[in-house]
Amino acid sequence: MRNRLAALALLVAAMAQAAGAKAEPIVIVADSRGFSGWQAWWTNLYNESHVLSALATVLIIPSVALVLGKATDLLMGRIGINLRSRELAEH
Numbered sequence: 001m002r003n004r005l006a007a008l009a010l011l012v013a014a015m016a017q018a019a020g021a022k023a024e025p026i027v028i029v030a031d032s033r034g035f036s037g038w039q040a041w042w043t044n045l046y047n048e049s050h051v052l053s054a055l056a057t058v059l060i061i062p063s064v065a066l067v068l069g070k071a072t073d074l075l076m077g078r079i080g081i082n083l084r085s086r087e088l089a090e091h
Contacts, residue, residue, distance in 0.1 A: 028050075032043035046053040076083065 029047045030043045032040055032047065035043055042053075042056075045056060073083075
């Protein structure tokens with residue numbers, strides 16, 4: 001175990017030396033100049049906080065899927081397709 005920790009420490013030290021001088025951090029932004037409405041909001045949210053953008057994505061996508069699924073179920077029920085009590089037509 002001690003040998004593995006020593007080898008890991010040497011590997012980390014070698015990687016730090018190989019990296020050379022400290023580089024500037026990369027800034028990731030999206031261009032929001034051509035957007036308006038919800039696209040501008042989404043882009044600005046992404047630029048301000050990647051964490052909030054990810055959280056909004058995780059909350060919005062399933063919510064929209066639920067609404068679209070319910071609307072599709074309602075529409076299919078109105079035209080006579082009932083998937084809840086489907087009988088196998090193949091048999």
